[in-house]
Amino acid sequence: GNKKIDSRGALIVLEGLDRCGKTSQCSRLVSYLEESGHVVESWRFPDRNTGVGKMISSYLANDSHLDDRAIHLLFSANRWEKRSLMESKLRSGTTLIVDRYSFSGVAFSSAKGLDVEWCKAPEVGLLAPDLVVYLDISPEKATERGGYGGERYEKLEFQKRVAQSYNTLCDATWKLIDATLPIEDIEKQLRQTAMECVQTCEKGKAFSELWL
Ligand code: FDM
Numbered sequence: 001g002n003k004k005i006d007s008r009g010a011l012i013v014l015e016g017l018d019r020c021g022k023t024s025q026c027s028r029l030v031s032y033l034e035e036s037g038h039v040v041e042s043w044r045f046p047d048r049n050t051g052v053g054k055m056i057s058s059y060l061a062n063d064s065h066l067d068d069r070a071i072h073l074l075f076s077a078n079r080w081e082k083r084s085l086m087e088s089k090l091r092s093g094t095t096l097i098v099d100r101y102s103f104s105g106v107a108f109s110s111a112k113g114l115d116v117e118w119c120k121a122p123e124v125g126l127l128a129p130d131l132v133v134y135l136d137i138s139p140e141k142a143t144e145r146g147g148y149g150g151e152r153y154e155k156l157e158f159q160k161r162v163a164q165s166y167n168t169l170c171d172a173t174w175k176l177i178d179a180t181l182p183i184e185d186i187e188k189q190l191r192q193t194a195m196e197c198v199q200t201c202e203k204g205k206a207f208s209e210l211w212l
Pocket of ligand 1: 046060075101102104109153
């Protein structure tokens with residue numbers, strides 16, 4: 001029909017291996033969008049501040065052991081507990097730049113050998129991003145950058161399997177950026193695609209849900 005769709009903020013997700021540069025690109029992008037007059041917030045998953053987030057954080061630090069499926073469901077629950085806030089922020093016009101989302105959930109858990117469809121199931125009904133940016137780097141190059149904090153997943157062999165999982169999840173809608181380019185070049189590409197996405201959502205775009 002010709003029902004008018006309200007203006008809203010954009011849900012923009014950055015994904016990639018550990019040490020791909022996501023976190024600093026997220027904050028650069030937030031500053032840029034703010035400076036250009038947009039209302040924007042920086043989010044990340046896992047959100048370690050909630051009760052569930054604290055359990056995840058302790059697991060990642062190797063301070064607790066959890067069954068692979070149990071931790072997968074906690075990561076998912078951590079997104080579900082933020083879902084309604086996410087939707088209300090977007091409806092009120094706030095753009096969210098999100099460091100990791102469901103794709104990390106599926107990529108990291110399926111890298112352990114869990115079935116991809118099983119991993120996707122608890123994510124069904126979460127908001128679908130308006131844009132997924134993948135900062136593309138080989139596991140070897142990412143490891144060479146050093147600075148792994150010693151968390152559970154920060155090992156070359158595991159990151160190789162995560163890279164393969166991301167590869168099977170990635171589709172034509174994802175924007176791939178070569179994460180080995182100079183920081184400023186990555187930033188430039190990211191600004192451009194993000195701005196297009198923000199403007200599309202400002203004009204009015206219906207929400208959709210995972211999985212697309
Ligand atoms: N991770 C992150 C998962 O395994 N599943 C998830 O759903 C999410 C969001 O947690 F190794 C992994 C990815 C990473 C670790 O992430 C912590 P940050 O970005 O380093 O905080």
